[in-house]
Amino acid sequence: MAEKILEIKNLTKKYGSQTILDGIDLSIDKGEVVVVVGPSGCGKSTLLRCINSLEDIDAGEIVHDGHKIGMVFQSYELFPHLSVLDNITLAPIKVQKRDKAEVKKQALELLKRVGLLDKADSYPRQLSGGQKQRVAIVRALCVEPEILLFDEVTAALDPEMVREVLDVMLDLAKQGRTMIIVTHEMQFAKAVADRVIFLDGGHIVEEGKPKEFFENPKTERAKKFLDVFSFDDYLKDGEGI
Amino acid sequence: MNWEFIEKYLPLYQKAAVLTVKIGLLGIVFAILVGLVCAVVLYYRVNIARQIVSFYIELSRNTPLLVQLFFIYYGLPKIGFAMSAEQCGVAGIAFLGGSYMAEALRSGLESVEPIQRESAKSLGMNSVQTMRYVILPQAVSTSIPAFVANIIFLLKETSVFSAISLMDLMFTAKDLIGLYYKTTESLFLLVVFYLIILLPVSLLGSYVERRVRYAGFGS
Ligand SMILES: Nc1ncnc2c1ncn2[C@@H]1O[C@H](COP(=O)(O)OP(=O)(O)OP(=O)(O)O)[C@@H](O)[C@H]1O
Numbered sequence: 001m002a003e004k005i006l007e008i009k010n011l012t013k014k015y016g017s018q019t020i021l022d023g024i025d026l027s028i029d030k031g032e033v034v035v036v037v038g039p040s041g042c043g044k045s046t047l048l049r050c051i052n053s054l055e056d057i058d059a060g061e062i063v064h065d066g067h068k069i070g071m072v073f074q075s076y077e078l079f080p081h082l083s084v085l086d087n088i089t090l091a092p093i094k095v096q097k098r099d100k101a102e103v104k105k106q107a108l109e110l111l112k113r114v115g116l117l118d119k120a121d122s123y124p125r126q127l128s129g130g131q132k133q134r135v136a137i138v139r140a141l142c143v144e145p146e147i148l149l150f151d152e153v154t155a156a157l158d159p160e161m162v163r164e165v166l167d168v169m170l171d172l173a174k175q176g177r178t179m180i181i182v183t184h185e186m187q188f189a190k191a192v193a194d195r196v197i198f199l200d201g202g203h204i205v206e207e208g209k210p211k212e213f214f215e216n217p218k219t220e221r222a223k224k225f226l227d228v229f230s231f232d233d234y235l236k237d238g239e240g241i
Numbered sequence: 242m243n244w245e246f247i248e249k250y251l252p253l254y255q256k257a258a259v260l261t262v263k264i265g266l267l268g269i270v271f272a273i274l275v276g277l278v279c280a281v282v283l284y285y286r287v288n289i290a291r292q293i294v295s296f297y298i299e300l301s302r303n304t305p306l307l308v309q310l311f312f313i314y315y316g317l318p319k320i321g322f323a324m325s326a327e328q329c330g331v332a333g334i335a336f337l338g339g340s341y342m343a344e345a346l347r348s349g350l351e352s353v354e355p356i357q358r359e360s361a362k363s364l365g366m367n368s369v370q371t372m373r374y375v376i377l378p379q380a381v382s383t384s385i386p387a388f389v390a391n392i393i394f395l396l397k398e399t400s401v402f403s404a405i406s407l408m409d410l411m412f413t414a415k416d417l418i419g420l421y422y423k424t425t426e427s428l429f430l431l432v433v434f435y436l437i438i439l440l441p442v443s444l445l446g447s448y449v450e451r452r453v454r455y456a457g458f459g460s
């Protein structure tokens with residue numbers, strides 16, 4: 001049996017009188033890649049932020065048994081006053097008190113892996129969006145988290161840069177990393193996920209294997225949601241408006 | 242213009258200038274420290290401390306330095322806090338400057354996107370580490386122009402030190418005018434010495450400002 005690394009029990013989160021997450025139960029195994037999808041405003045970001053303790057929760061619990069959690073944001077959030085290398089090594093050196101030379105070596109290896117070795121001394125503002133996001137991923141990796149959270153990390157990117165970031169994530173999945181990914185890239189979700197979670201109205205409405213979920217959604221709400229991403233109807237009818 | 246007079250009293254002005262700069266700079270260092278503490282308190286909205294800081298800022302900004310100095314020099318000894326004139330000068334500049342530095346730094350701190358804090362937290366940093374390595378460096382670079390303006394302002398304010406009988410530049414000039422009626426020469430020296438002190442600060446300031454403009458890291 002796979003080892004459980006994260007367990008969310010009856011997670012409830014409210015903003016004022018509005019209940020955003022209404023009793024979410026979810027457990028994640030080590031090495032599992034879980035993709036969370038759902039309509040805008042359904043609480044996907046809120047779920048990740050609760051998992052990462054960026055938000056206080058109103059009820060329930062999140063058990064991660066001390067497993068370290070890392071997060072990558074839609075807007076990269078690199079530190080503008082630090083070079084790429086310093087962005088990556090800051091936390092390992094200053095927080096984790098690890099050996100400088102060793103951290104630097106690890107950072108350069110990771111940068112090489114995502115094709116950005118030559119950008120080590122650049123500053124964030126000198127990078128494209130896709131490059132920034134790859135640096136942000138490397139930075140998150142360098143603190144050696146056991147669970148990685150991704151919140152729509154390609155949503156702010158120009159289409160031609162989306163792929164380079166998704167490829168990095170596919171590579172991480174292949175390495176057996178535990179990841180929770182929020183995305184609107186359905187093809188990517190299908191490729192990367194071990195399990196897909198469909199969130200709507202504060203509940204997990206449906207969950208399953210990606211192939212099942214995307215090809216044969218069981219619930220009406222999931223069907224309706226997935227239809228938004230499809231142009232099949234248009235192609236079938238062949239007529240304009 | 243009587244050059245002999247000027248030559249004769251030049252050393253007196255030099256001594257006064259050294260005193261002015263010494264007290265001014267020391268006061269500014271303390272002002273920056275006071276400002277840093279106040280700005281951080283305001284930024285984190287620390288209860289009670291925040292009210293105290295707001296009160297201090299209003300008090301400091303809305304009273305003249307001269308009044309503040311009188312209070313420190315003549316008033317504090319009455320409640321058992323006697324300080325030398327020099328210490329009073331430093332304290333006065335720190336008291337006045339602290340609020341200006343606080344405001345400058347606070348707006349710098351608030352210009353840093355809050356999500357940068359979350360980003361730091363996600364990397365495992367606690368709030369002190371986040372402030373020190375992430376927020377403060379960005380805030381300071383945004384605040385540099387305001388800092389420079391404040392430093393020049395505070396150095397100019399030192400001209401009221403003579404009121405607590407500190408032998409600064411202003412004191413020296415007034416003294417010489419009173420003694421010898423050489424008004425032109427005394428004032429000429431006064432202006433020259435203030436320029437000697439302030440121009441380099443101003444030039445250095447614009448240089449630093451250009452370096453950090455728009456917080457343009459890596460440009
Ligand atoms: N700080 C906040 N204060 C009040 N309401 C909030 C706050 N943050 C989010 N919300 C509300 O909570 C709900 C869920 O927001 P959340 O950002 O989690 O949605 P999402 O699923 O990530 O949407 P999207 O796909 O657009 O990113 C929304 O209705 C939003 O308006």
Ligand SMILES: [Mg+2]
Binds near residue numbers: 044046
């Ligand atoms: Mg979101």
